[in-house]
Amino acid sequence: MTSNTTQVQRPACRRTWVALVAAAMLLPAWAAAAQPLFSDSEIRTILSHGPWPARVPADPSNRVSGKLDAIEFGTRLFFDQRLSGRGTLACANCHVPERNWTDNLRRSAGMAEMHRNTPTLMNLAASRWYGWDGAADSLWSQSLRPILDARELAATPRHVAQLVRNDADLSCRYRKTFGAPPSPADDEAVLVNVGKALAAFQETLSSGPTPFDDFRDALAKGTAPAATSYSEAAQRGLKIFVGKGGCTNCHAGPNFTSGEFFSTGLSRHAPGGKPDPGRPEGIRKLLQSRFNLLGPYNDDATGASAAPVRQLAFAKSLPGEFKVPSLRNLFLTSPYGRDGNVDSIAEVVRHYAQLDPIRLHAKDGLPAKPLNLDANEQSDLVVFLESLSTFTNPWRPEEGGHCD
Ligand code: HEC
Ligand code: HEC
Structure with a gap:
């Protein structure tokens, strides 16, 4: 104009x-607004960030994935402090429902302080790798780690199995979920099934549609909502995100993550002077784990789900690489980065604005020069990132009922 x-x-x-x-x-x-308008290829990229919520298939490695009894059993377990060695800590103490399933702390504290930030549990179903370093390859095996970790629930397989065997309500739910009572002798088998029920519950946690999704769906239909419902600043930020920012290369798809591993320099925390090794150590742990998808507890008879793990032995990875986090509901999950040292979205954007993409181990399609985003561009990008959040938390605790 x-x-x-x-x-x-x-x-x-x-x-x-x-x-x-x-x-x-x-x-x-x-x-009518002069700027920004999107090119065809930009529109294609924008459309690739939806539709939302994404449909997720049941997990073939977990035979109770998606089953109602398992979800109910998993919900109980998630909030049950008796699962921990000392009976004082539940998953929900760190993954707090009202805090969008994180704790808003820099680094989480269970039985001892940990060296990483607590990730949200939203939108995790059907990820390929779990944990900041991808040390788990399924949601159920990732759920076993905190139970056994001395800094988290600090429990043993025996402790968990005895709890489930001896508590009337839990053993009833176990039987309904798995079709047989908890094995009286095999502690590990009971523990793994506890992990599978916990996973069935966590798969149900997904975040709702955001202002961005409304805009994206309107673009998909060939109409766009009035500027009032999706601000021009957000649209300009979106253009940077899918364009010169190169963000979409890693924060890809409907959940704004490729699920793979990169180094961005965002997090520098080095506990005891030792940098967090990240991905190479994650691969080592995963390949050693009894609970990985190559092991005896994978329910997928076809073996297809284990293929990516088998290829890991040949994967290239560098120290300092971490999993690309989703950007959905970012507004609610501060502080940021795997060490939680970054307090605001604006600070993350400032980091990227000066970043040399070569240090990002840039792949094809990323700009070859530092981004040099000016103050206006940075603020547009922040407005866009904020539009990926929804302020409703759809999860409500169920009224208890007895199992019989
Ligand atoms: C002491 C705090 C704490 C407790 C208790 C805790 N967690 Fe976590 N959780 C974390 C931290 C920190 C990470 C990141 C760990 C890493 O990457 O090494 C994490 C990661 C995860 C992830 C991976 C998320 C992702 O983005 O890949 C899942 C799933 C998870 N926890 C589930 C659980 C379950 C289920 C329980 C209870 C059995 C639990 N957590 C108990 C702090 C905690
Ligand atoms: C080369 C892959 C890559 C590119 C490109 C990239 N990111 Fe990231 N991003 C990551 C990784 C990996 C992390 C986690 C880093 C860490 O904590 O060490 C991350 C973290 C973040 C976080 C913090 C999220 C949280 O929950 O802690 C935000 C916000 C973010 N990126 C936004 C952006 C924006 C905006 C751009 C474009 C300017 C961008 N990213 C480009 C890989 C990438």
Whole structure:
């Protein structure tokens, strides 16, 4: 519209100007705005970030994935402090429902402080790797680690199995879920099934549609909502995100993560002077684990789910690489980075604004020079990132009932 204002000064041009305004009024407001408009390839990328919520298939490695009894059993376990060695700590103490399933602490504290930030549990179903370093390859095996970790629940397989065997309600739910009572002798088998029920519950945690999703769906239908419902600043930020920012290369798809591992320099915490090794150590732990998808507890008879793990032996990884986090509901999950040292979204963006993409181990399609985003571009990017959050937490605790 700015170019037209100069024409207003000149009476000779008034008719053209009026005609232009009239034409503009017939168009939706977003189309009349001079900037930003998206190219076809940008629109294709924007559409690839949806639709949302994404449909997720049941996990073939977990035979109770998606089953109602398992979800109910898993819900109980998640909130049950008796699962911990000392009976004082549940999963929900660190993954707090009202805090979008994180704790909003820099680094989480269970039986001892940990060296990493607590990730949210939203939108984890169907991920390929779990944990900041991807040391687990299924949601159920990832759920066993905190039970056994001395800094978290600090329990043993025996402790967990005895709890489930001896508590009437838990053993009833176990039987309904798995079709047989907990094995009286095999502690590990009971523990693994506890992990599978916990996973069935966590799979149900997904975040709702955001202002971005409304805008994306309107673009998909060929209409776009009025500028008032998705601000021009958010649209400009989106253009940077899918364009010169190169963000979409790693924060890809409907959940804004490729699920793979990179080094960004965002987190530098080095507990005891030793940098967090990240991915290479994660691969080593995963390949050693009895609970990985190559092991005896994978319920997927076809073996297809284990293929990515088998390939890991040949994977290239560098120290300092961490899993790309989802950007959904970011607003609710501060502080940021795997060490939780970054307090605000603006601070993350400032980090990227000066970053040399070569240090990101840039892949094809990423810009080859530092981004050099100016203050306006940075603030647009922040507005866009905020539009990936929803302020409703759809999860409500169920009213208890007895199992019989
Ligand atoms: C003491 C705090 C604490 C407790 C208690 C805790 N967690 Fe976590 N959780 C964390 C931290 C920290 C991480 C990141 C660990 C890492 O990457 O090494 C994490 C990671 C996870 C992840 C991986 C998320 C992702 O993005 O890949 C899942 C799933 C998870 N926890 C589930 C659970 C379950 C289930 C329980 C209870 C059995 C539990 N957690 C108990 C702190 C905790
Ligand atoms: C090369 C892959 C890659 C690119 C490109 C990339 N990111 Fe990231 N991003 C990551 C990884 C990996 C992390 C976690 C880093 C860590 O904590 O050490 C991360 C973390 C973040 C976080 C913190 C999220 C949280 O929950 O802690 C935000 C916000 C973010 N990125 C936004 C962006 C934006 C905006 C861009 C574009 C300017 C971008 N990213 C480009 C890989 C990437």
